[in-house]
Amino acid sequence: MxxxxxxxxxxxxxxxxxxxxxxxxEKGEILGFLGPNGAGKSTTMQMVCGNLAPSAGEIRINGIxxxxxxxxxxxxxxxxxxxxxxxxxxxxxxxLDYCGRLHGLTGARLRHARDEAKARCGLEQVGRRLIGNLSxxxxxxxxxxxxxxxxxxxxxxxxxxxxxxxxQIREIRGLIRDLGREHAVLLSTHILPEVQTVCSRxxxxxxxxxxxxxxxxxxxxxxxxxxxxxxTRRPVDAGQLKALSGVHDLEVLDEPNHRYQxxxxxxxxxxxxxxRLVVEKGWGLLELTPVRHxxxxxxxxxxxxxxx
Amino acid sequence: xxALVIAAxxxxxxxxxxxxxxxxxxxxxxxxxxxxxxIEYFQMLQPRLAVLSDSPGVTDLIAVPLxxxxxxxxxxxxxLLTMRLIAExxxxxxxxxxxxxxxxxxxxxxxxxxxxxxxxxxxxxxxxAMPLSLSLGTHLDWGKLAACVLxxxxxxxxxxxxxxxxxxxxxxxxxxxxxxxxxxxxxxIIDWSVTIDTENEKVLGYLSLLRHYENLTKGLVSTVxxxxxxxxxxxxxxxxxxxxxxxxxQK
Numbered sequence: 355m356x357x358x359x360x361x362x363x364x365x366x367x368x369x370x371x372x373x374x375x376x377x378x379x380e381k382g383e384i385l386g387f388l389g390p391n392g393a394g395k396s397t398t399m400q401m402v403c404g405n406l407a408p409s410a411g412e413i414r415i416n417g418i419x420x421x422x423x424x425x426x427x428x429x430x431x432x433x434x435x436x437x438x439x440x441x442x443x444x445x446x447x448x449x450l451d452y453c454g455r456l457h458g459l460t461g462a463r464l465r466h467a468r469d470e471a472k473a474r475c476g477l478e479q480v481g482r483r484l485i486g487n488l489s490x491x492x493x494x495x496x497x498x499x500x501x502x503x504x505x506x507x508x509x510x511x512x513x514x515x516x517x518x519x520x521x522q523i524r525e526i527r528g529l530i531r532d533l534g535r536e537h538a539v540l541l542s543t544h545i546l547p548e549v550q551t552v553c554s555r556x557x558x559x560x561x562x563x564x565x566x567x568x569x570x571x572x573x574x575x576x577x578x579x580x581x582x583x584x585x586t587r588r589p590v591d592a593g594q595l596k597a598l599s600g601v602h603d604l605e606v607l608d609e610p611n612h613r614y615q616x617x618x619x620x621x622x623x624x625x626x627x628x629x630r631l632v633v634e635k636g637w638g639l640l641e642l643t644p645v646r647h648x649x650x651x652x653x654x655x656x657x658x659x660x661x662x
Numbered sequence: 663x664x665a666l667v668i669a670a671x672x673x674x675x676x677x678x679x680x681x682x683x684x685x686x687x688x689x690x691x692x693x694x695x696x697x698x699x700x701i702e703y704f705q706m707l708q709p710r711l712a713v714l715s716d717s718p719g720v721t722d723l724i725a726v727p728l729x730x731x732x733x734x735x736x737x738x739x740x741x742l743l744t745m746r747l748i749a750e751x752x753x754x755x756x757x758x759x760x761x762x763x764x765x766x767x768x769x770x771x772x773x774x775x776x777x778x779x780x781x782x783x784x785x786x787x788x789x790x791a792m793p794l795s796l797s798l799g800t801h802l803d804w805g806k807l808a809a810c811v812l813x814x815x816x817x818x819x820x821x822x823x824x825x826x827x828x829x830x831x832x833x834x835x836x837x838x839x840x841x842x843x844x845x846x847x848x849x850x851i852i853d854w855s856v857t858i859d860t861e862n863e864k865v866l867g868y869l870s871l872l873r874h875y876e877n878l879t880k881g882l883v884s885t886v887x888x889x890x891x892x893x894x895x896x897x898x899x900x901x902x903x904x905x906x907x908x909x910x911x912q913k
Contacts, residue, residue: 403762407911428764439759441671443678455667456763500759 355417356381356430356508356538357402362411364397364562371397372408372562377540381507384534386553386570387542394562395542396436399512402540403433416507429457432506436513438497442486446477446496449485450503457504471499474529490517498526502533509533510540515548527552546652549573558652573652580620581645584628585613587638594631600624612637615645664765668773673780676743682781685739689732690788696731697792700724721803725793729810729879732789733817733872736782737846740818743781744825745839747774748906749832761910771902775826782818786811806881813878816891820871821846823898830905846871 357379364372372394379385389395400406402413404424413420418427441449450471454464472478475495480488485496494517501509514530515523530552533539543549549556549570556573558566566572584590589612592604600622607613618624625642632639676682704723711717751757760770790811796802825842832838853863853870867873874887 400758403758405758405761405910425764425766428762431762433758433762435755435758435762437755439754439756441675441756442754443675444671448674452667452671453759453763456664456760456765458664458764 355379356415357540358414358417359398359402360412362398362401362413363409364394364401364406365409370562372401375411375559375562375564377402377557379508379538379540381538382535383555384530384539384541384553386549386556387540387559388544388546388549388556389542389559390544393559395559396512397562398559399433399510399540399542400435403431403435403510404428405433405435429504430507432501432504432509434497434501434511434514436516438493438500440485440493440496443484445482445484446472446488446499447481449496450499453500453503459504467503467505470505471503474502474532475499476525491519491522494518495522495526498529502537505537507537508540509537512542513544514541515543515545523548580618582616582618582625582628583607583613583641583643583645584616584632584639585611585641586632587640588612588636590614590632590637591635594635595628598624598627598631601628613641664763665769665773665776668760668765668770669776669780672747672774672777676777676781681742685742686785686788689735689739689785692735693728693732693789694792697724697728700727719803720796720800721793721806724796725802725807725810726879728789728793729814730876732814733875733879736785736814736818736821737850738843740782740821741825741828741839741842741846743778744822744829744842745832745835746829747778747826748829748902749835749838752833752909753835757909767907767910768903771826771830771899771906775822775899775902778822778826779819782822783815786814786818789814803881809881809883810879812883813875816878816888816895817871817875820891820894820898823895823902824849827898827902827905830902 355378357377359375359377362372362375362377363370375394375398377385377398387395387398397406401408402415402420404420404427407421413427415427416430418430420427441452444452447468450468451464454467459467472481475498477492477495477499480492485493488496494514498511498514501511511530515526518526527548530539530541534552534554541549541553550573553570555569556566557564558573595601595604595614595616600619601616601624602619603617605615605617607615616624616628623644625644629639629642632642701724704720707723748757751760790807793802793807793810821842824845825838828842828845829835829838832841849869849871851870851872853867853873868890874890877884877887
């Protein structure tokens, strides 16, 4: 168990940012940490990385208690905060050397670690440039390089793809997947596809509490909504559609363009039957798409289930 | 060891900004002017001094006033150097790099302190070089000069410790500078309130930076004065560590 956090609480004054949150992460896992703004993602990550002391609870990194023996525990940690901690007046090489020295690397090992991190983050060309002059994307990569420089078993990345262009995002996701093979990665984001493409497990938190902690397939199930969008060239007969087994209701979304929302059972999918009916009747099938929940709807969904 | 890594980065960042160069140049210019003025004054007095039996020497008339003035000028300058130490890192959110590295808060504070002390040490060397140059043509009172250098080192170490503490309090460098300037000036002038009440006088007099500094520059190296500075430095460094640790507990 590389990260083992139990019953974490964190209060800011009277506001409770994180309540009774437990978290565990093993080698080779990439845990996606999802939540709307202000859910307590960053607070939890700061606690796991020793930047913030929890009000209650315990945290073990690689079996070492972070609160009792912080110096030893932090050797096993690499952390990229929300705002990458960069010194703008240093060059990339100088900065990475400094980070390496803070982790006790010297001489040949330091050079090797620095070159390795630069290669992994695509920074070979900018080693001698000032960090302050780099674009946002490159600065973000320097931040990631800093977190993986000393090859820590645990890598914590707080919104690593913010501010990057689509190509860079793909590269960084690839990098994170690579990291996941040898390290345990804790990754926070509010972009749902990112979690689906990168993570092996997902943890959704809402108002400081864990709403869902499950393998990625479980999230897929939550994302499938129980409705379909149907568009046809000619108007359909609502009665015949509703008569199909599994279909509950039909709602007209757009009258002149014949767009409908078809509600159905959560477990079954009547798309096939609907398609056959529409074709048989010659209504002219234009579109038939399952509605996927957005992340906000999943939160609503999950929290509503909890309340029920 | 980690403290030295932080100190080296701090010193490097200081010299990467124009601030350190600018401060070194301005301080040197002002003190060189004062130094030359003192030499002129000495030359004017020389015929009269020659008649006196137990007359003050060249060290008393040139080096001691020079170090006295250096104390005042650096009181204005040190807050500018210490203001960024923690406040800027806090504002740029770079503190989390240190907090998540295997470095204790004590090492962070010590590293920052040593970094700024290295620059101030350089400044002391440059100031000392001026009276030292007189040894080419005359005999200096080496004991007295050594006492002056020790006094300036202790004074600057105290300034830096207070400045560092104020920097851990503030989230904006300028606020830290104003705060430490106020604190230093208050400690400088605290014994000005001349009271008839002797008990009060003693306490305020003991607190005064100026009084201890003057004792030392006169060549009177006593444990009372040296321990005053050591206590002051230790107190503010410990307070800085406590304050920075509090960041982690309550943000």
